[in-house]
Amino acid sequence: MNILIVADPLESFKIHKDTTFVMMRELQRRGHALAACEPQHIHWRSGGVVTASVRAVRLTGEANAWFEVQSEQALALKDFDAILMRKDPPFDSEFFYATHLLEQAEREGARVFNKPRALRDHPEKLALMEFPDFAPPTLVTRRDADIRAFHAEHGDIILKPLDGMGGTGIFRVKADGMNLGAIIETLNQGGATSVMVQRYLPEIVDGDKRLLVIGGKPVPYCLARIPQGNEVRGNLAAGGKGVARPLTERDRAIGEALGPILAARGLLLVGVDVIGDKVTEINVTSPTCFQEIQQQTGCDVAALFVDALEAALM
Structure with missing residues (x-):
């Protein structure tokens, strides 16, 4: 072909x-x-x-x-x-x-x-909002007051831009609210830009796991991206350490629940980000981590992908 x-x-x-x-x-x-x-x-x-x-x-x-x-x-x-x-x-x-x-x-x-339409219909930060049973408490808003109320409710929060990648623009605000106002101003630009706010998940210390779903089925291994030093972000681009692990029972349940739905919409390859037992993002543009998983486990993710591609073309 x-x-x-x-x-x-x-x-x-x-x-x-x-x-x-x-x-x-x-x-x-x-x-x-x-x-x-x-x-x-x-x-x-x-x-x-x-x-x-x-x-x-x-x-x-x-x-x-x-x-x-x-x-x-x-x-x-x-x-x-x-x-x-x-x-x-x-x-x-x-x-x-x-x-x-x-x-x-x-x-x-x-x-x-x-599929191009599926790429447009699944913005990587917003897509998880369709699956609230798997997501942490999450808010998307432009309003300063909404963010402050969310912080007052949850105490420890993560703020990030909807169009960020590789961990850029991600902030943590603890219960003391230090710098919350400045962070809101930076991210929402006076109410012109939407911001995603999530309850902080302490399980991030064990890694932000990238689950790969190919043809609606989860790959048996994920890549846990573990923050280093005082960093809150596990993204490899932000210095996180990638450790491949077998899927937990919960990881597999997430992949098996979301996978068929997303595959039916034309998403052959999806990267589901999971912290603890909660989905934090659904990545559809160009999901990665194939090589890290193969190098550490021997699981040939590229072969699984091409298998699924060839099957889709039959």
Whole structure:
């Protein structure tokens, strides 16, 4: 099959940990042809079909020059057997427009994973609000008074921007309320920007677990991202330590409850973030942690993903 990867520039990949890289490696190992482009390379002219300037690539197996470009040309997206949308967050206006172009390509016959509409319908911070039984007490608001009331009720809270990634912009405010006003001003920008507020979960000391759900089924291992030093954030990008673990009974129950619902909406790959026994985020744009789990447990997550992709295309 011919597979198109829509992602950040290949030259920017850190292949020792990049999930899209191991997806590509497994696809090539199985004999599938690879091409790549960035969202800005997709275009649509009136009266025509959605097209992109794509590079046909082959992985070399080398650590430095890890891919080679075999050709470069404009091709209709509908002519690929599958398109993997793997552009990293943030979900900004350009990402939003890219999903519309990809959805038009779907109408022309393209198969896109994760589905563009599902990407738009599941903002990664807001998506968990649909599943209150699994989430901690959570508030989304622009209002200063709402946040202060939530803090008064719960005492120890986490505040974060809805469009953050990698742990950026996350604050903890304890019962003393120190700097709450300044943090609200920073995040909600005078009421112009929505903020997510959650009750602090002390189980974060044991890790912010990334559960991967592929084709509606949980991968048997998760990656616990453990905060280091005095840091409250477990995100690897914020210095957290990643430790792979077997799923607990509760982890598996979460994956089995949410997985089929999300898969039915066109989300082939989902990253569910769990602290203790509570879901804190549902990641759908470009979930990661494949390599960390495989390196520590031997579980070939990329192979599980390609199995699910091939099954979806049958």
